[in-house]
Amino acid sequence: MQKYFIPKESLEKRIIDNSDAFHIIKVMRNRIGDQILVSDNDKTYLAEIASLENNKVSFEIVKEETGNNEMPVFVTIFQGYPKGDKFEDIIKHSTELGAYEFYGVMMKRSIVKIDEKKKVSKLERFNKIAKEAAEQSYRDILPKVVDIIELKKIDFSSYDYKILCFEESAKQNENSNFKNIIKKLKMNDKVAVVIGPEGGIDESEVKYLESKGFISCALGPRILRTETAAFYVLSSISYEMELK
Amino acid sequence: MQKYFIPKESLEKRIIDNSDAFHIIKVMRNRIGDQILVSDNDKTYLAEIASLENNKVSFEIVKEETGNNEMPVFVTIFQGYPKGDKFEDIIKHSTELGAYEFYGVMMKRSIVKIDEKKKVSKLERFNKIAKEAAEQSYRDILPKVVDIIELKKIDFSSYDYKILCFEESAKQNENSNFKNIIKKLKMNDKVAVVIGPEGGIDESEVKYLESKGFISCALGPRILRTETAAFYVLSSISYEMELK
Numbered sequence: 464m465q466k467y468f469i470p471k472e473s474l475e476k477r478i479i480d481n482s483d484a485f486h487i488i489k490v491m492r493n494r495i496g497d498q499i500l501v502s503d504n505d506k507t508y509l510a511e512i513a514s515l516e517n518n519k520v521s522f523e524i525v526k527e528e529t530g531n532n533e534m535p536v537f538v539t540i541f542q543g544y545p546k547g548d549k550f551e552d553i554i555k556h557s558t559e560l561g562a563y564e565f566y567g568v569m570m571k572r573s574i575v576k577i578d579e580k581k582k583v584s585k586l587e588r589f590n591k592i593a594k595e596a597a598e599q600s601y602r603d604i605l606p607k608v609v610d611i612i613e614l615k616k617i618d619f620s621s622y623d624y625k626i627l628c629f630e631e632s633a634k635q636n637e638n639s640n641f642k643n644i645i646k647k648l649k650m651n652d653k654v655a656v657v658i659g660p661e662g663g664i665d666e667s668e669v670k671y672l673e674s675k676g677f678i679s680c681a682l683g684p685r686i687l688r689t690e691t692a693a694f695y696v697l698s699s700i701s702y703e704m705e706l707k
Numbered sequence: 708m709q710k711y712f713i714p715k716e717s718l719e720k721r722i723i724d725n726s727d728a729f730h731i732i733k734v735m736r737n738r739i740g741d742q743i744l745v746s747d748n749d750k751t752y753l754a755e756i757a758s759l760e761n762n763k764v765s766f767e768i769v770k771e772e773t774g775n776n777e778m779p780v781f782v783t784i785f786q787g788y789p790k791g792d793k794f795e796d797i798i799k800h801s802t803e804l805g806a807y808e809f810y811g812v813m814m815k816r817s818i819v820k821i822d823e824k825k826k827v828s829k830l831e832r833f834n835k836i837a838k839e840a841a842e843q844s845y846r847d848i849l850p851k852v853v854d855i856i857e858l859k860k861i862d863f864s865s866y867d868y869k870i871l872c873f874e875e876s877a878k879q880n881e882n883s884n885f886k887n888i889i890k891k892l893k894m895n896d897k898v899a900v901v902i903g904p905e906g907g908i909d910e911s912e913v914k915y916l917e918s919k920g921f922i923s924c925a926l927g928p929r930i931l932r933t934e935t936a937a938f939y940v941l942s943s944i945s946y947e948m949e950l951k
Contacts, residue, residue, distance in 0.1 A: 531880075532928045552796070556935045561927065600929040601878075636775075642950040683805065683945040684776045685844040691800045694935070698942035701927040706886040 543660035558596035560697035567611035572662030632681035641680035778805035787904035802840035804941035811855035816906030876925035885924035
């Protein structure tokens with residue numbers, strides 16, 4: 464069953480009239496009486512379609528669903544801004560894997576530059592990708608792509624654990640820092656994960672992050688591409704905390 | 708340092724003269740005296756470039772490297788053949804994450820059809836992607852994309868553990884089968900992992916695989932896309948077995 468994150472107002476009026484209506488009518492080809500899941504990013508409801516016309520869908524609520532599909536911890540991915548479409552893939556799959564929110568981070572070895580004008584449309588697109596992935600993977604909440612920002616402008620003070628994914632640690636056969644942290648995580652902890660762009664993290668950035676309380680971690684013995692690191696981190700946390 | 712998987716003959720002659728030579732000369736812009744890693748898919752050596760000319764690189768061996776970057780178990784990914792470029796991304800990132808080999812599997816809900824002629828060129832391309840990913844991630848061995856094959860033609864009899872990634876298990880809040888298997892793995896075990904295509908696995912296929920000894924497993928409570936499942940499996944195995 465398809466899930467839709469809709470504005471609070473839409474939920475109150477029991478009407479969907481944006482691109483989700485297009486998706487319901489044209490992509491899913493739903494009919495009157497079909498069931499969907501709707502969420503206002505707070506609660507999720509099982510709903511039944513009451514009418515469909517001209518890109519407008521009305522529905523009735525059948526019952527509240529008690530979802531329990533969220534990670535027990537809040538993982539923020541601080542992704543060194545990569546080239547091409549990579550950040551989109553990272554957002555898409557990391558949303559399925561349970562990430563709480565994302566920042567694109569301009570780091571020394573980021574090659575792409577994003578000006579303020581571009582940033583608005585980029586963030587809009589990234590959040591659309593997160594929404595689609597959250598709906599498809601039955602998330603209870605909608606992860607947000609908060610900002611594209613310079614490393615030094617980020618306030619890391621509110622995080623309980625701070626993980627720096629560092630390929631040099633893998634080369635030096637470090638193999639315990641990551642698991643040590645994950646084993647300590649408790650319900651509702653806030654976890655910051657910093658991942659460098661393609662060229663890696665500059666030494667001065669490593670020092671800066673360590674001064675902010677980050678622990679350099681290898682993610683296994685192999686050198687992961689920038690777009691693979693978040694998948695490893697999130698999968699491992701899910702494996703450790705969500706599976707019995 | 709860049710790693711190159713080269714034919715045994717190349718290693719014996721100390722000469723690289725294929726597309727890797729192009730990569731060394733034109734992409735990496737190496738010079739005489741620069742060091743590279745070369746492997747004949749058996750042993751890895753530190754090598755020093757002795758000459759570069761017209762797409763031909765000669766080298767001298769400095770010393771044998773004792774790599775230890777391989778997973779302690781052999782994981783074969785049986786990927787329900789997906790649409791578009793997804794299988795390429797799966798091969799790329801799963802190679803970084805330590806997969807041993809791959810099969811593209813034609814399943815009931817696979818939409819793409821591959822004829823025999825197309826298959827040869829597809830496999831060639833897929834193996835090239837695996838080679839690049841293996842070199843970039845410092846694998847000690849080169850994972851192989853063995854075949855594109857129908858489900859019923861696969862012989863699963865030699866595997867020690869058989870994991871069926873099944874999204875219906877996630878919907879039913881099953882949360883222990885996967886971890887139970889991973890906790891049992893021992894050095895050199897052979898693990899078969901079957902992942903359905905986009906539309907999922909048909910009920911008859913689930914029954915068939917269960918009759919072959921597969922255990923249906925949820926990979927956490929969220930519904931993962933077909934291209935994300937292998938990342939979850941491999942990351943979890945690495946986390947469990949390779950980190951302390």
